[in-house]
Amino acid sequence: MIDLGLNKLSSIIGDMSNIATDSVIKAIDAYKEDSQKATKEIFESSAKLRFLQDEVSELTIELIARFQPVATDLRYIKSCMEISYGFSRLGRYAYDIIDAVDIFGPLKLCNKSSVILMSETVLDMMNTGVSALRLLDNSLTNKIYEKENVVDILYRKSLRDFAKIVNLNNEYPDNRCNISSTLILKYLERISDHACYIADCVNYIKTGQSSPRR
């Protein structure tokens, strides 16, 4: 009987992964194109992810209370709670990215190369994390961890570059590009962390071993 509940849980997590990845992709596209067309949709998706996270939370508690799951089932349920939180955060970062575009835009004249470079790596990590989760394949998780290091290096390098620009041009009339890029880079860096947390969960489900705190 617990299988019915686990299937439902898996289905909700699948829906959340689709919504979360779609939102992040749309938010990055909006930044690239300096467009606010997707703003409403991303806001709604973020709210929906929060709602689904609550649904996962209720369902996991019910499954634990009614079926007292053990072993892989128990580890899967525990991980679903963490993963659903992760997807709701991805939705929130997508929301924050488009919010930055909205507040600081228009950003057409900005040099977006650092953000775009980092977004490609982060989207790849996110998609690999979702694939690992769908297939429960922990052989994919190392690819995510390796890319996290790249993201961290890119993030710090970009911040130092922006700091130089600000220092050199202290009378520069418009720092919107630097501020918006810094914020979005931070959101992308957080998304990459959450991709790692998903990878951690897949490892935990498969092996029972917890990953060290990041």
Place this chain on the structure above:
Amino acid sequence: MDNILKTYMGGKKIDNLPSNNVPSPKNKSSILSKNEGIKLSISSLNAWFGTKHALKNIDIDFKENCITALIGPSGCGKTTLLRCINRMHEMTPGASVKGQIILDDLDIYNKGSDPVIVKRRMGMVFQKPNPFPTMSIYDNVASGLKLNGVKDKSLIKDIVQESLQGAGLWDEVKNDLNKPGISISGGQQQRLCIARALAMQPEILLMDEPTSALDPIASSKIEELISDLKEHLTVIIVTHNMQQAARVSDHTAFMYLGELVEYGPTAQIFKNPQKDLTERYISGKFG
């Protein structure tokens, strides 16, 4: 419960019961000295009912002052293992045992070991409460002492009270000690059986599905009692209730078709079993 147990353990000690002085094999003693904290060590244990091979090469060490749960589907050998530990198995016609069971420094299947002495060091509680039907509550607890030649009435009285306190039953029956043992509820009868076992001051308590015939409240009291008793005893419990094993035991052993499949800390067995067979059993996929 703690105070009750302190009373129990701090109370009268039976000194005049016979003891077994048969030395254990030297090699096993040396092994045991390296395994401090192990109360009972089983090596290469095999048991048969006629030609049916019921236990196959069981190797397991039970730690002192720990609760170990034996789990597994019906017929996997859990009860047979308990019955081998206290030498009840050999009483079944056609049954036989081969292997070694060491209790502290006593090889219990050594030719010189007295089964009566072995049984005295191990209390046993069965699935269904089985107080002696014609005896009072008091006599149920006192019977083992009297059978073992204890004649000091004052000592018997003290031990009966301490045993009933140890079993968490004293407050409920102290004014009804002369009533028949079968006049109390099923849960109370089971605790009476535990008190009867405690009266002999065993070192190991063997429990064969002790709560399977009880309602949830009575089961809960027995589980609480088991947890408290481990401070002074080593407990080995057979249970079909996975949640009970998870709740009360420190270590869990999973058996299947007469073999010990997996043995480890209970948290590990239930969160991250190493064997697929264990995982499938505890998840309810078979059994």
